[in-house]
Amino acid sequence: MKKFSEWFHNILEEAELIDSRYPIKGMSVWLPRGFQIRKYALKALQELLDKDHEEVLFPMLIPESELAKEAIHVKGFEDEVYWVTKGGKRDLNEQLALRPTSETSMYPMFSLWVRSHMDLPIKVYQTVNTFRYETKHTRPLIRVREITTFNETHTVHATEEEAEEEVKTGIEIYKTFFDELGIPYSISKRPEWDKFPGSKYTMAFDMIMPDGKTLQIGTVHNLGTTFAKTFDIEFENDEGEHEYAHQTCYGLSDRVIAALISAHGDEKGLQLPPVVAPEQVVIVPIIFKENQDVVLNFTDNLEKLLKSNGIRVRQDKRDMRPGKKYYEWEKRGVPLRIEVGPRDIENKSIVLIRRDTGNKEFIDYDENTIADVVRDTLDNITEDMKVSANKFQEEKTYSVENLEQVKKTINKKGGIVTFNWCGDTDCGKDMEEKFDIDVLGTQEADVSGPCLNCGKEAHYKALISKTY
């Protein structure tokens, strides 16, 4: 694969996903094909969230007085906030922030909603746009200034245990979601200096991109009682005493689509898992003048049959060379192509070509079973794409035994390097500087012996990498 960032920009254009020529830095246009992928990805996510959470929608503007209330939180975002200062020609009495995330928009309302333990838990989510004036290099989908697809869940609980449980639930939901999309990940607890501003701790999902750098594709935060104290979210317990509520929040963004593209795409272009593909199957009739009717009769019938079985199918009848059509649909990532020519119809067979393996399969045509055959093939594609993407992440995760190897591995191979670590902030920051990497975080492990960097006792597995 040529240089990743060039490949990535090309694919957005060639597969007609995003037009990044919008005249504001860090903001782009979702094109119809990209928007459909986004829609199907959100559908899969919402199906998981809806089991135990309710969808809501809060305003996009936040009064400065609310945004400023939580000191640590606001400090984390102050350099990234866009402000609305005027209504028409008049200065506003109070300037309004475009939400960079929605804690300070939601929590003053939560404070009104929570009176007694009967009002708990609250478990809501919304999918909105948020704005962050990012100063690092912006890239479409990966680091944007308008996050157009910010899916954020916010929960409020009576006890610390319940909040801990919700963190686990959030992690499980994201695991299932990423698995459905065949997006690989490593989960770790972010170090103290890199946790979500105002949180107790942050659990993060990171995917290794094709160039070996990692991308944070989702985060789950335990907020403890910090925001509850700031925004006065308290309830009366059984004994009639007032207690502060325990909160969590977790979020995903457009980055999920970037991860999807990067995990599966190749030199031919996009490659989509069936669950998010606008067309799961494309039928290409091979037409010659003399038998056009026979072929089209057959393919029209096949199209109808698959459609009625809930498969997203499209027939490409355009008057152009089949080879050109194949090339186009491969570039757009359609998981399965069906070719039908006059010979095939005579032989009562059709040809299935998988986008992921390029594998060509001649199958006997039977109206009664064809939908099942196609569905099974799509399921196999889903599974194989996941396995192959996970393999890449595993192969690029290196466990090392000494400091020399840490440096060598990161610089030569990229990916994630793991090793025994003490967990101390000083030691971590020292490594980040020395090796020009980021400490992604820690995983609990049965660790003994010294920290590879400082020699003190090790308590965790550290995960480090170069990051986006």
Ligand code: A5A
């Ligand atoms: N309220 C919580 C959920 C929150 O805001 N968490 S977060 O800051 O970590 O953002 C959630 C996710 O959004 C991140 O894990 C990251 O994957 C994504 N994200 C953050 N900034 C982004 C940006 N500028 N462009 C695209 N995605 C971004």
Ligand code: MG
């Ligand atoms: Mg850092």
Ligand code: ZN
């Ligand atoms: Zn150490």
